[in-house]
Amino acid sequence: MKKATLFFILLTAKLMAQNPIDSYPVYDGADLGCTYTAQSTFFRVWSPIAKSVQLRFYKTDLPKERDVDLIEMVEMQAAEKGTWTFRAVGNRVGQYYTYQVKTDSATLKEVPDLYAKAVGANGRRAQIIDFQQAAPPKWADDQSPVFKQKTDAIIYELHVRDATIHPASGVKNKGKFIGLTEKKTKTPSGFTTGLDYIADLGVTHVQILPMYDYFTVDEIAPFDPKSYNWGYDPLNYNAPEGNYATNPHDGAVRVTELRQMIQRFHKKGLRVVMDVVYNHTMFGAESYFHQLVPNYYHRVSEKGQFSNASGCGNETASERPMMRKFMLESLIHWVENYHIDGFRFDLMGIHDIETMNYISEALHKIKPDILLYGEGWTAGDSPLAENRRSLKKYAHRLDKIGVFSDDMRDGLKGSVFEKLDKGFVSGKAGMEASIQFGVVAGVSHPNVEVSKVVYTKENWAAEPHHCINYVECHDNHTLWDKLAISNANDSEATRQKMHRLANTIVLTSQGISFLHAGSEFLRTKQGEENSYKSPDDINYLDWERAAKNKISIDYFKKLIALRRNHPAFRMPTATAIRENLQFLKTEAGIVAYTLNGAKAGDKWKEMIVIYNATQQSAPIPLPEGKWKVILDGERIMEKGIHDFKGTRYYAPALSAIILAR
Ligand code: CA
Numbered sequence: 001m002k003k004a005t006l007f008f009i010l011l012t013a014k015l016m017a018q019n020p021i022d023s024y025p026v027y028d029g030a031d032l033g034c035t036y037t038a039q040s041t042f043f044r045v046w047s048p049i050a051k052s053v054q055l056r057f058y059k060t061d062l063p064k065e066r067d068v069d070l071i072e073m074v075e076m077q078a079a080e081k082g083t084w085t086f087r088a089v090g091n092r093v094g095q096y097y098t099y100q101v102k103t104d105s106a107t108l109k110e111v112p113d114l115y116a117k118a119v120g121a122n123g124r125r126a127q128i129i130d131f132q133q134a135a136p137p138k139w140a141d142d143q144s145p146v147f148k149q150k151t152d153a154i155i156y157e158l159h160v161r162d163a164t165i166h167p168a169s170g171v172k173n174k175g176k177f178i179g180l181t182e183k184k185t186k187t188p189s190g191f192t193t194g195l196d197y198i199a200d201l202g203v204t205h206v207q208i209l210p211m212y213d214y215f216t217v218d219e220i221a222p223f224d225p226k227s228y229n230w231g232y233d234p235l236n237y238n239a240p241e242g243n244y245a246t247n248p249h250d251g252a253v254r255v256t257e258l259r260q261m262i263q264r265f266h267k268k269g270l271r272v273v274m275d276v277v278y279n280h281t282m283f284g285a286e287s288y289f290h291q292l293v294p295n296y297y298h299r300v301s302e303k304g305q306f307s308n309a310s311g312c313g314n315e316t317a318s319e320r321p322m323m324r325k326f327m328l329e330s331l332i333h334w335v336e337n338y339h340i341d342g343f344r345f346d347l348m349g350i351h352d353i354e355t356m357n358y359i360s361e362a363l364h365k366i367k368p369d370i371l372l373y374g375e376g377w378t379a380g381d382s383p384l385a386e387n388r389r390s391l392k393k394y395a396h397r398l399d400k401i402g403v404f405s406d407d408m409r410d411g412l413k414g415s416v417f418e419k420l421d422k423g424f425v426s427g428k429a430g431m432e433a434s435i436q437f438g439v440v441a442g443v444s445h446p447n448v449e450v451s452k453v454v455y456t457k458e459n460w461a462a463e464p465h466h467c468i469n470y471v472e473c474h475d476n477h478t479l480w481d482k483l484a485i486s487n488a489n490d491s492e493a494t495r496q497k498m499h500r501l502a503n504t505i506v507l508t509s510q511g512i513s514f515l516h517a518g519s520e521f522l523r524t525k526q527g528e529e530n531s532y533k534s535p536d537d538i539n540y541l542d543w544e545r546a547a548k549n550k551i552s553i554d555y556f557k558k559l560i561a562l563r564r565n566h567p568a569f570r571m572p573t574a575t576a577i578r579e580n581l582q583f584l585k586t587e588a589g590i591v592a593y594t595l596n597g598a599k600a601g602d603k604w605k606e607m608i609v610i611y612n613a614t615q616q617s618a619p620i621p622l623p624e625g626k627w628k629v630i631l632d633g634e635r636i637m638e639k640g641i642h643d644f645k646g647t648r649y650y651a652p653a654l655s656a657i658i659l660a661r
Pocket of ligand 1: 122123213214215216217219241242243
């Protein structure tokens with residue numbers, strides 16, 4: 001061993017030994033939080049630095065002056081591995097509770113239980129509920145719809161409040177979990193809305209923007225139009241958000257109504273993906289984590305300040321054993337107690353790869369058909385070594401976890417950060433390789449020149465399930481708004497063609513497809529590019545706009561059905577993609593390829609897919625013989641719109657074509 005290496009190892013060991021956090025005992029039991037029975041409730045909290053922990057019981061959920069609603073305050077007992085316990089006798093159901101830690105040097109703030117499964121209004125106090133009883137009728141019989149392989153997924157990204165809050169939604173419980181359980185909801189003019197509408201689209205998964213308890217929306221006055229938030233400001237990770245419940249004060253109502261929503265989704269053939277934000281907490285020093293064990297759950301810079309890879313003021317430390325345990329147990333809680341079918345990890349690049357793979361292995365054991373994916377980037381630098389981060393470029397090192405492809409997203413429409421930038425569908429030259437790269441779901445393919453891809457110049461996906469293909473999501477301008485800015489000189493009819501072409505590319509490419517709710521009716525946020533706290537009239541799904549764009553919606557439905565009916569569009573392995581998908585030599589602005597349907601298990605033996613992003617009709621040379629035209633740029637008919645015989649097919653300007661035989 002070289003002297004310098006030895007020195008480095010000794011120095012590292014010394015530095016690690018100096019950080020007392022790394023010597024904290026790790027509690028490995030499964031009973032953190034409160035365990036309720038009618039006879040007694042048992043509490044266990046981890047706080048290895050505490051000199052004492054006080055547990056307070058309250059009648060009400062919101063802190064009052066002089067604690068007039070205090071039922072009892074007890075000192076917890078020191079127990080094994082840094083934990084503190086207390087058994088409260090009697091039936092405590094309905095009571096609220098908090099912890100308060102005192103260390104040698106400080107009395108920390110009173111906070112709810114990190115492991116609270118139920119909380120009162122605005123998440124200030126945890127609540128003891130009979131968790132198993134907090135369920136709708138027949139909850140025990142709830143079953144997730146069948147889902148065979150990851151590349152079958154077509155994800156639809158939805159915000160609970162956006163879905164039903166529009167005045168014309170016809171939904172009674174607007175903006176609520178149970179608003180998405182209502183049947184046969186319609187606009188005044190008779191257009192189907194709400195869950196019925198979503199289920200009719202034919203997507204397989206609905207991804208719900210944060211629905212754990214988050215901070216910003218005042219749950220007591222949730223329908224103040226100024227009080228809107230996406231929910232990327234987490235407070236209580238294991239309790240449902242209260243502004244979506246009909247009674248935010250009652251933790252059992254929050255739990256029951258969320259379960260009711262999931263049960264309805266499952267009945268309608270939709271699996272539910274939860275958007276989870278373990279990468280940062282709403283508050284730093286004031287966070288519940290920090291008030292129980294200072295500096296443990298967050299990364300801290302060399303200067304002793306919170307590091308900020310999230311861009312939200314702090315970042316969590318997934319590599320620390322008790323944070324890793326918290327994440328895993330939280331995820332298992334949602335799978336086991338809410339039948340959640342998948343997770344979308346916000347800023348997953350902040351989490352270390354080892355933790356993500358550990359989580360993936362454990363969750364796949366519990367639910368083999370679970371779907372896991374996330375944002376393979378950070379929003380700032382992190383003290384975590386770059387090669388440990390769950391970044392897109394390391395997707396091939398992630399075990400059964402996908403990442404969003406910004407290569408496809410911005411290849412199609414241009415950079416989300418540069419308003420005027422264009423992409424393949426909107427007229428930018430040289431984007432063909434990015435589209436081809438998306439078509440093969442980011443895996444290596446002999447026809448694709450990876451060095452010409454817009455961002456990542458290497459094949460980050462090993463298998464197609466590593467790649468989530470999309471063109472818009474809740475972040476940044478909607479595609480429709482982006483086109484209005486980047487292509488202001490084009491007519492609305494032309495922009496509609498671009499919009500349709502972009503989404504057709506997403507839904508015919510290999511990998512996993514992802515749609516932002518309302519994209520199918522040209523969703524607009526009136527030009528707002530970051531609507532995280534914008535009022536409802538920017539964010540809501542506008543059902544009147546939907547009714548006006550029925551032709552576009554029908555096109556999406558047929559395209560989704562086409563993908564679901566034809567396995568050639570969603571091959572399960574990279575090997576199958578390399579063997580069965582070949583690109584044709586085409587002119588600039590055009591991408592075309594053949595699919596060997598026979599080998600991909602498709603009822604069509606051979607298919608040709610053409611994307612013409614030029615503003616002219618383009619002749620595409622074809623192999624000899626007779627073809628059925630399945631998609632002619634505007635119409636989709638699986639039986640064939642008409643037959644075509646010839647060696648040259650003229651693809652209309654700005655259109656996608658599918659031929660089959
Ligand atoms: Ca909340």
